[in-house]
Amino acid sequence: MSVILTLLAALLASGACAYHRSSLRTWAIATIVATLVVGLLAHAPWTMVILLIIELAIALPLLLVDFRRKQISLPLLKLFAKVTPKLSETEQTALEAGTVGFEGELFSGKPDWHELLKQPKPELSVEEQAFMDGPVEELCGMIDDWQITHELADLPPNVWEFIKKNRFFGMIIPKQYGGLQFSALAHSAVLQKLSTMSATVSSTVAVPNSLGPAELLLHYGSEEQKNHYLPRLAVGEEIPCFALTGPYAGSDATSIPDTGIVCKQVVDGVETLGIRLTFDKRYITLAPVATVVGLAFRMFDPEHLLGDKEDLGITLALLPRSTAGLEIGRRHFPLNIPFQNGPVRGKDVFAPLSVLIGGPQMAGHGWRMLVECLSVGRAISLPSNATGGMRASALATGAYARMRKQFGLAVARFEGVEEALARIGGLTYATAALSRATAAAVDRGEKPAVPSAIAKYHATEWARQIAKDTMDVHGGKAVQLGPKNYAGRGWSAVPIAITVEGANIMTRSLMIFGQGAIRCHPYVLKEMQALSIADRGEQLKTFDRLLFGHVGFGISNAVRSFAMGLSGARLGETAGDAYTRRYYRKLDRYSAALALTADVFMGVLGGKLKFKEKLSARLGDVLSYLYIASAMLKRYEDTGRPEADRPFLAWGFHECMWLIQNALDGAIRNFPVRPVAWLLRALVFPLGRREVPPSDRLGRRVAALLTAPNDALDRLTDWVYTTPTANNTIGRMKALLPDVIAAEPVDRKFGKALKAGQFTSHDYLGQLTEAQQAGVISAAEADLLKRVREGVFEFISVDDFDTDELRAFKTRADAA
Numbered sequence: 098m099s100v101i102l103t104l105l106a107a108l109l110a111s112g113a114c115a116y117h118r119s120s121l122r123t124w125a126i127a128t129i130v131a132t133l134v135v136g137l138l139a140h141a142p143w144t145m146v147i148l149l150i151i152e153l154a155i156a157l158p159l160l161l162v163d164f165r166r167k168q169i170s171l172p173l174l175k176l177f178a179k180v181t182p183k184l185s186e187t188e189q190t191a192l193e194a195g196t197v198g199f200e201g202e203l204f205s206g207k208p209d210w211h212e213l214l215k216q217p218k219p220e221l222s223v224e225e226q227a228f229m230d231g232p233v234e235e236l237c238g239m240i241d242d243w244q245i246t247h248e249l250a251d252l253p254p255n256v257w258e259f260i261k262k263n264r265f266f267g268m269i270i271p272k273q274y275g276g277l278q279f280s281a282l283a284h285s286a287v288l289q290k291l292s293t294m295s296a297t298v299s300s301t302v303a304v305p306n307s308l309g310p311a312e313l314l315l316h317y318g319s320e321e322q323k324n325h326y327l328p329r330l331a332v333g334e335e336i337p338c339f340a341l342t343g344p345y346a347g348s349d350a351t352s353i354p355d356t357g358i359v360c361k362q363v364v365d366g367v368e369t370l371g372i373r374l375t376f377d378k379r380y381i382t383l384a385p386v387a388t389v390v391g392l393a394f395r396m397f398d399p400e401h402l403l404g405d406k407e408d409l410g411i412t413l414a415l416l417p418r419s420t421a422g423l424e425i426g427r428r429h430f431p432l433n434i435p436f437q438n439g440p441v442r443g444k445d446v447f448a449p450l451s452v453l454i455g456g457p458q459m460a461g462h463g464w465r466m467l468v469e470c471l472s473v474g475r476a477i478s479l480p481s482n483a484t485g486g487m488r489a490s491a492l493a494t495g496a497y498a499r500m501r502k503q504f505g506l507a508v509a510r511f512e513g514v515e516e517a518l519a520r521i522g523g524l525t526y527a528t529a530a531l532s533r534a535t536a537a538a539v540d541r542g543e544k545p546a547v548p549s550a551i552a553k554y555h556a557t558e559w560a561r562q563i564a565k566d567t568m569d570v571h572g573g574k575a576v577q578l579g580p581k582n583y584a585g586r587g588w589s590a591v592p593i594a595i596t597v598e599g600a601n602i603m604t605r606s607l608m609i610f611g612q613g614a615i616r617c618h619p620y621v622l623k624e625m626q627a628l629s630i631a632d633r634g635e636q637l638k639t640f641d642r643l644l645f646g647h648v649g650f651g652i653s654n655a656v657r658s659f660a661m662g663l664s665g666a667r668l669g670e671t672a673g674d675a676y677t678r679r680y681y682r683k684l685d686r687y688s689a690a691l692a693l694t695a696d697v698f699m700g701v702l703g704g705k706l707k708f709k710e711k712l713s714a715r716l717g718d719v720l721s722y723l724y725i726a727s728a729m730l731k732r733y734e735d736t737g738r739p740e741a742d743r744p745f746l747a748w749g750f751h752e753c754m755w756l757i758q759n760a761l762d763g764a765i766r767n768f769p770v771r772p773v774a775w776l777l778r779a780l781v782f783p784l785g786r787r788e789v790p791p792s793d794r795l796g797r798r799v800a801a802l803l804t805a806p807n808d809a810l811d812r813l814t815d816w817v818y819t820t821p822t823a824n825n826t827i828g829r830m831k832a833l834l835p836d837v838i839a840a841e842p843v844d845r846k847f848g849k850a851l852k853a854g855q856f857t858s859h860d861y862l863g864q865l866t867e868a869q870q871a872g873v874i875s876a877a878e879a880d881l882l883k884r885v886r887e888g889v890f891e892f893i894s895v896d897d898f899d900t901d902e903l904r905a906f907k908t909r910a911d912a913a
């Protein structure tokens with residue numbers, strides 16, 4: 098017994114130090130003192146002496162810094178230099194671009210929640226709110242999505258004009274150039290609201306404000322280029338597009354085969370230094386109507402007209418539409434969402450060097466320029482469009498499910514429908530929080546490379562899930578296209594969002610963890626960078642410090658993961674109030690588990706992990722769900738901890754924890770080195786997998802919030818265009834919902850009398866009159882039932898057409 102007590106004391110002291118991340122010195126002192134005291138008190142002298150010898154044997158070499166550096170760190174540095182894979186230039190550029198925000202804390206195994214909670218609450222300025230209430234509201238009122246998607250396959254001229262005149266294309270352009278200079282949050286809010294009315298309009302507005310000519314000019318353009326283009330772009334006098342993708346370069350955009358050869362050509366009688374461009378680009382948004390084309394190509398200088406280098410690398414230029422030889426104007430047709438999108442081609446197109454963004458000195462820097470700007474646009478455009486669509490779906494599907502009756506009941510009452518409604522509510526809450534978090538990061542001046550990939554992937558994947566649930570709950574109503582169908586085009590639009598700005602499979606498998614692990618990890622990137630320190634002494638010193646920091650970090654994460662796993666994340670100091678504390682604790686636990694698993698995977702597999710996409714995708718999922726859950730908690734705090742929102746928060750949070758558990762379990766289950774996997778499983782899941790998905794009861798509470806007007810639903814569907822105008826079915830459904838609910842008890846009375854055979858009439862109006870005459874319902878109640886029946890009929894109706902009305906194109910035979 099005394100032996101066990103002494104051993105336990107040493108272990109507990111060590112474990113406590115590791116858990117709290119104490120220094121090596123504190124660990125040594127605490128462990129030795131605990132061994133001595135308990136050994137003496139418990140009368141276990143031999144155990145105590147043996148333990149002390151072991152402890153000193155470990156502590157002394159580590160505490161003697163010179164000895165440690167030469168005997169331990171130096172050989173390990175040599176080994177590390179040998180096994181560390183060389184980063185390609187592309188990877189190096191991707192890693193250096195962007196900043197690390199709160200996601201770094203999630204990778205630390207011990208997130209500092211204060212850092213998250215002290216971040217200012219994102220809010221629209223008075224001017225931005227006025228824009229939302231003015232031009233955005235007005236634009237929403239002008240949109241007829243059926244006209245856009247079916248009749249015109251384009252925005253009508255008045256909508257184009259309104260967008261340009263009100264500077265919707267200039268949201269990111271500073272005021273000094275005539276732009277709106279909006280915050281990222283406002284930019285996101287505008288896109289969210291527009292996307293509740295039309296994916297075609299929101300995509301059209303999103304593109305000039307995302308990665309493209311304006312963003313690139315702002316960062317790298319010469320003064321002359323900025324002064325020429327930015328004021329014209331701000332008011333839509335110039336319409337931009339940006340052409341990177343081609344038939345041979347999709348996801349791997351660095352492999353573009355398009356070329357620009359430096360040469361001289363006589364232009365208007367003057368010999369001009371320029372580039373001869375040959376390119377074949379496709380899928381380019383706004384290209385058919387663009388007046389200025391941003392072009393990425395590989396630049397070569399075979400005659401050394403600019404310098405010694407022949408292959409200068411990827412370069413960016415701005416070609417005016419009037420450039421001779423530019424083939425532009427034809428359109429692709431992206432899944433019936435007819436925003437302007439098409440190919441741009443050119444063969445031996447000559448342009449002067451002044452077309453290069455930033456001038457000739459920026460030749461060859463194109464990839465860096467793109468990657469540095471990518472994260473900002475990616476953090477906003479697609480997450481916002483997805484969030485807007487989801488918010489509108491939540492509002493519409495909740496109302497529809499309450500209005501649509503089958504088997505004598507509102508379909509919302511059926512548990513199968515309730516399940517879909519719960520997903521819609523929970524995932525919309527999570528996605529709105531995620532989108533808000535990435536916009537806030539941009540507003541803090543971050544370039545959120547990893548969060549923007551998380552947001553792009555998860556917002557669009559969840560939008561796909563919700564589009565599916567929305568279609569399912571609406572049944573045939575959502576299948577039959579026409580002006581009355583507000584869901585079908587959203588369903589069509591989802592794969593577009595999945596594909597653009599980093600196709601989702603690649604974003605998940607390659608980018609989130611691939612970049613997250615190296616960028617956010619407190620040691621890995623620094624260790625890799627230490628390899629390039631020229632001064633050997635300094636290099637060893639730095640590597641030694643990082644190495645032992647890293648080892649301590651790993652041990653601490655193992656202890657934390659195990660201890661929190663054992664307690665079911667019920668213990669430990671953390672943030673939050675009585676309601677949310679358990680959530681923060683769970684995040685602490687899985688943050689430690691992620692840090693531990695990532696370290697072990699990287700340590701054992703090294704550079705091979707990059708090719709194990711299925712493993713790295715799962716670890717990326719863990720990071721993503723930690724980020725999303727943190728964003729939800731921050732949103733809950735910022736909105737004043739509203740009790741009414743708790744079902745949404747709880748559903749979203751438990752879903753994230755369930756998904757984290759599945760991802761960690763899948764990663765460990767498939768890790769190829771089995772003994773390591775067994776050890777990891779013991780440390781990560783000491784009591785097995787105990788997370789469960791959101792319960793049916795919780796799902797019922799979420800569904801209930803979606804099917805009746807309430808504050809929580811108003812917050813969830815913030816920024817949805819709800820004005821009940823003729824073009825806005827969802828707004829009119831929202832307006833009718835209180836009457837639908839008020840009519841339910843009356844309808845029950847009426848239905849009971851009907852079932853009892855009290856009426857002789859066979860038509861509804863006749864039965865209402867009889868019910869009123871028999872005193873079953875009052876005149877006002879009869880009126881209410883009549884009004885609701887008429888209103889609901891409009892919403893459950895679908896369109897029908899003559900064959901000729903559906904013929905959007907001439908047949909081939911007609912054309913011939």
Ligand SMILES: Cc1cc2nc3c(=O)[nH]c(=O)nc-3n(C[C@H](O)[C@H](O)[C@H](O)COP(=O)(O)OP(=O)(O)OC[C@H]3O[C@@H](n4cnc5c(N)ncnc54)[C@H](O)[C@@H]3O)c2cc1C
Pocket residue numbers: 338339340341342346347348349379380381382383431438593596597598599600601602603604606607710
């Ligand atoms: C409507 C629309 C608008 C667009 N707008 C523009 C624009 O304005 N400008 C522009 O330059 N481009 C634009 N694009 C191009 C878009 O960015 C590309 O479609 C995208 O990069 C994917 O390329 P791809 O379609 O050729 O797919 P591919 O690269 O052929 O990919 C096929 C599949 O393989 C997966 N994959 C590829 N590599 C990996 C990997 N290493 N690991 C795991 N999975 C991988 C992808 O995720 C995808 O699922 C647009 C595309 C569309 C459809």
